[in-house]
Amino acid sequence: MAHIDQALLKQFELMTFIKGVRRKKGKPPTVESWPSLRGRHGDKGTELMINAGPGRVDAWGKSLLPANNSHGIADARMDVDGHVAKVTFTQAFGDDPKFIRALYKVALSSLAHWLGPSYARSRNLEGVRKFVLTGEGSFGVILFPSQEVTGHKFPPPFSDKMNAVLGMAFTIFGIEFIVDFLPDQKAMRRLHSGLVMQGARQWTRLPLASSG
Numbered sequence: 001m002a003h004i005d006q007a008l009l010k011q012f013e014l015m016t017f018i019k020g021v022r023r024k025k026g027k028p029p030t031v032e033s034w035p036s037l038r039g040r041h042g043d044k045g046t047e048l049m050i051n052a053g054p055g056r057v058d059a060w061g062k063s064l065l066p067a068n069n070s071h072g073i074a075d076a077r078m079d080v081d082g083h084v085a086k087v088t089f090t091q092a093f094g095d096d097p098k099f100i101r102a103l104y105k106v107a108l109s110s111l112a113h114w115l116g117p118s119y120a121r122s123r124n125l126e127g128v129r130k131f132v133l134t135g136e137g138s139f140g141v142i143l144f145p146s147q148e149v150t151g152h153k154f155p156p157p158f159s160d161k162m163n164a165v166l167g168m169a170f171t172i173f174g175i176e177f178i179v180d181f182l183p184d185q186k187a188m189r190r191l192h193s194g195l196v197m198q199g200a201r202q203w204t205r206l207p208l209a210s211s212g
Contacts, residue, residue, distance in 0.1 A: 125181055145202055
């Protein structure tokens with residue numbers, strides 16, 4: 001399951017790097033998962049290198065591919081105003097199917113915390129467990145930007161009138177995710193329809209339409 005954890009780390013790697021969130025055993029954060037980007041904390045402070053193209057470049061012994069949409073880092077540019085230079089780029093977010101599985105793994109772990117490991121292993125959650133393990137099934141996620149740009153929150157799951165657990169909302173690094181534990185995704189479809197009818201903004205649903 002390490003590849004699932006890596007998919008989660010990759011999506012938040014740049015954010016944790018900028019915030020200086022240390023890795024396991026207190027190691028300083030780095031950026032190594034993106035083919036066009038690399039970052040490190042060294043003697044000179046925080047260093048971030050991006051290849052804006054058109055060819056490959058070397059970054060501390062690693063060959064970086066030019067930034068474009070297929071590499072997940074795109075629209076790289078540098079604007080200079082006097083003695084100040086501003087570098088901007090965009091990072092793809094949420095287009096990796098393994099990232100969705102990783103979010104459900106996080107949700108199941110949180111569910112085990114609130115209701116106990118035996119509940120997380122119960123028969124009615126067999127579908128979502130199989131999705132996390134193998135990718136089999138069709139499970140979605142709805143996400144919103146949170147008011148707290150760096151906070152983490154893992155509140156209790158939400159249930160229906162019969163106290164059957166339906167899903168969970170949780171926040172990682174200021175992004176709120178909502179998952180639906182049931183294979184029929186009824187709660188997810190209702191929430192999606194409600195957001196569309198209300199004309200709500202600043203939300204999206206994973207998987208993205210372009211990725212099927």
